[in-house]
Amino acid sequence: MIVYENVTHIYNRGLPNQQIALDDVNLRFEDGEFVGIIGRTGSGKSTLVQHMNGLLKPTTGRILMDGKDVSIKGLGINFNVGIVLQNPEDQIFEQTVFKEIAFGPQNMKLDSGEIKRRVAMAMDFVGLPKDILETSPFDLSGGQKRRIAIASVIAMQPRVLVLDEPTSGLDSAGKKNILQRIYEHHKKEKTTVVLVSHNMEEVAQYVERVVVLEKAKVTMEGKVDEIFEKPNELRKIGLDIPRISVAFLKLKELGYDVKNVHTLKQAKTEFFRLKKTLQER
Amino acid sequence: MQGRKKQNMIELKNVHFSYESATKDTKLALNRINLKISCGEFVAVVGANGSGKSTLAKHLNGLLIPTSGDVLVLGANTKCEEDSIFIKKNVGMVFQNPDNQLVFTIVEEDVAFALENLGVPQQEMRERVEKTLSQLNILEYKNASNAELSGGQKQLVAIAGVLVINPKFIVLDESTAMLDPQSRDDVMCILKKLNSELGIAVVLITHFMEEAALAERIIVMNEGKVELDDSPRQVFKKLELLESIGLSVPQVTKFCHELNLLGENLPLGIVDENECAIELAKILKGPRR
Ligand SMILES: Nc1ncnc2c1ncn2[C@@H]1O[C@H](COP(=O)(O)OP(=O)(O)OP(=O)(O)O)[C@@H](O)[C@H]1O
Numbered sequence: 001m002i003v004y005e006n007v008t009h010i011y012n013r014g015l016p017n018q019q020i021a022l023d024d025v026n027l028r029f030e031d032g033e034f035v036g037i038i039g040r041t042g043s044g045k046s047t048l049v050q051h052m053n054g055l056l057k058p059t060t061g062r063i064l065m066d067g068k069d070v071s072i073k074g075l076g077i078n079f080n081v082g083i084v085l086q087n088p089e090d091q092i093f094e095q096t097v098f099k100e101i102a103f104g105p106q107n108m109k110l111d112s113g114e115i116k117r118r119v120a121m122a123m124d125f126v127g128l129p130k131d132i133l134e135t136s137p138f139d140l141s142g143g144q145k146r147r148i149a150i151a152s153v154i155a156m157q158p159r160v161l162v163l164d165e166p167t168s169g170l171d172s173a174g175k176k177n178i179l180q181r182i183y184e185h186h187k188k189e190k191t192t193v194v195l196v197s198h199n200m201e202e203v204a205q206y207v208e209r210v211v212v213l214e215k216a217k218v219t220m221e222g223k224v225d226e227i228f229e230k231p232n233e234l235r236k237i238g239l240d241i242p243r244i245s246v247a248f249l250k251l252k253e254l255g256y257d258v259k260n261v262h263t264l265k266q267a268k269t270e271f272f273r274l275k276k277t278l279q280e281r
Numbered sequence: 282m283q284g285r286k287k288q289n290m291i292e293l294k295n296v297h298f299s300y301e302s303a304t305k306d307t308k309l310a311l312n313r314i315n316l317k318i319s320c321g322e323f324v325a326v327v328g329a330n331g332s333g334k335s336t337l338a339k340h341l342n343g344l345l346i347p348t349s350g351d352v353l354v355l356g357a358n359t360k361c362e363e364d365s366i367f368i369k370k371n372v373g374m375v376f377q378n379p380d381n382q383l384v385f386t387i388v389e390e391d392v393a394f395a396l397e398n399l400g401v402p403q404q405e406m407r408e409r410v411e412k413t414l415s416q417l418n419i420l421e422y423k424n425a426s427n428a429e430l431s432g433g434q435k436q437l438v439a440i441a442g443v444l445v446i447n448p449k450f451i452v453l454d455e456s457t458a459m460l461d462p463q464s465r466d467d468v469m470c471i472l473k474k475l476n477s478e479l480g481i482a483v484v485l486i487t488h489f490m491e492e493a494a495l496a497e498r499i500i501v502m503n504e505g506k507v508e509l510d511d512s513p514r515q516v517f518k519k520l521e522l523l524e525s526i527g528l529s530v531p532q533v534t535k536f537c538h539e540l541n542l543l544g545e546n547l548p549l550g551i552v553d554e555n556e557c558a559i560e561l562a563k564i565l566k567g568p569r570r
């Protein structure tokens with residue numbers, strides 16, 4: 001379990017460009033949960049998640065993992081929590097794709113056979129072809145770099161997987177396949193997953209609980225279906241509901257007695273329920 | 282530039298491109314591209330990762346030069362060194378991460394930067410910057426520091442930095458990818474306005490099918506080639522093809538398609554939530570017996 005206790009983070013403290021990025025945040029992430037974090041750009045999402053393994057340290061307050069303060073443990077060398085940063089360029093520095101993905105497992109002092117196995121597994125996980133192992137990651141397209149960044153964290157098989165807008169820049173198939181793999185991995189290994197996303201459709205489909213950040217504060221928290229029941233509140237703070245939910249709200253405006261839906265699956269069930277009721281009349 | 286015919290489009294003729302790399306067998310990033318993009322158009326470009334979109338974009342303003350074939354911008358060949366300023370003035374580029382594009386801390390300075398490079402006099406520069414900022418509804422941030430802005434606002438500042446040189450074309454490479462839904466809408470609204478009111482052609486590279494659906498025309502790239510080039514409605518009718526090349530369709534299009542597979546009778550290629558609701562209502566009102 002990870003607990004945020006009164007966490008405040010101030011960038012450039014005391015300078016004219018001082019910025020309060022987190023303001024007295026209290027949160028709890030249970031083991032094995034799949035949590036989504038949403039909020040406008042600049043609301044503090046990336047700052048929040050980078051505290052999870054001590055990449056950033058709180059200005060005041062503390063973060064506890066299983067009761068222990070994570071900032072005391074030393075700089076970021078925490079193999080339990082793997083973070084895929086928002087900008088893949090911040091994470092990529094090796095000369096070949098193999099070295100890049102092997103970097104984490106090497107630091108974990110795994111043997112070379114296991115490292116190779118992990119790299120192959122991670123490449124497959126993110127849908128990268130094996131023939132680019134010796135290519136420089138800098139010679140790849142934007143979406144391919146993103147996949148490398150995800151693979152290098154997956155290769156460490158962390159207990160807590162933190163993904164900061166992992167699907168931005170991925171093509172449709174990449175988005176779907178990688179999230180599906182992460183979801184299955186989470187179910188099977190009971191991995192805790194924290195997903196920062198601007199994509200309401202994917203939040204609705206994979207996440208159990210949602211945390212909404214607004215101007216450095218947590219302003220809403222709840223089960224995914226509860227959060228998407230509040231389109232007006234979400235829109236007021238620059239967010240939205242999934243497109244299929246929008247279509248069903250319109251159908252409601254047209255006078256049909258439909259329930260709110262947030263995924264394609266719910267939409268299909270609801271459509272056929274409604275059709276049946278209307279026909280029975 | 283002398284003697285060239287005046288044309289109102291960007292034309293790609295038989296363009297091939299490969300990133301020379303010693304380690305790789307020369308894979309073509311662009312393979313025989315023939316395209317015309319006219320002034321005033323609003324075009325979306327979609328395609329799987331690595332399909333050649335960014336490579337294509339960089340050919341439109343001479344950042345990359347074809348390995349073979351030609352790119353003509355308003356008649357000027359990107360191969361001609363002496364036309365490069367003319368081309369850069371007419372085709373502006375905006376990238377994914379505004380932080381990489383903004384050089385100065387103050388909004389006004391940043392927008393003025395391009396003009397300074399072109400040697401525009403101070404007074405005119407100030408006027409053009411103000412005009413551009415007000416066109417994008419961000420004049421109030423003129424003296425703000427970029428760090429105070431939200432991601433969406435920063436992206437608008439990056440667009441302002443391009444718009445201020447009065448280009449005929451603006452090319453945006455995943456410029457909305459990092460934005461929240463509201464900021465994404467704001468940027469799209471502004472692009473629509475620039476297109477309809479000022480006649481600026483927009484070439485929008487995106488992985489959001491909902492966003493591509495707002496263009497007049499969609500170019501679908503696949504392995505360095507143009508796979509489809511048609512209106513959103515026609516393109517999104519081809520769900521199976523799109524899925525087979527790593528793409529998809531807007532969520533409501535997908536929903537209607539799935540209902541059709543389950544025996545309902547909805548028109549193909551619905552891309553808009555409103556239209557989707559109306560069509561669903563038609564079915565619910567009464568089955569077409
Ligand atoms: N600097 C480079 N050096 C060598 N090869 C490159 C370079 N940049 C891109 N490539 C390769 O060229 C091909 C096309 O890449 P491009 O960046 O145009 O794709 P894209 O469609 O923009 O992809 P994405 O959706 O991931 O941004 C890919 O095979 C890619 O690996």
Ligand SMILES: Nc1ncnc2c1ncn2[C@@H]1O[C@H](COP(=O)(O)OP(=O)(O)O)[C@@H](O)[C@H]1O
Pocket residue numbers: 011012019020021039040041042043044045046047048428429432
């Ligand atoms: N390295 C940094 N230095 C100074 N300010 C920063 C830095 N990173 C983020 N900020 C500021 O902190 C706030 C929250 O940013 P961030 O956590 O990146 O938000 P989000 O991920 O929700 O877009 C913003 O006002 C941003 O400008």
Ligand SMILES: [Mg+2]
Pocket residue numbers: 042045046047086164
């Ligand atoms: Mg962020």
Ligand SMILES: [Mg+2]
Pocket residue numbers: 141142143334335336454
């Ligand atoms: Mg690209």
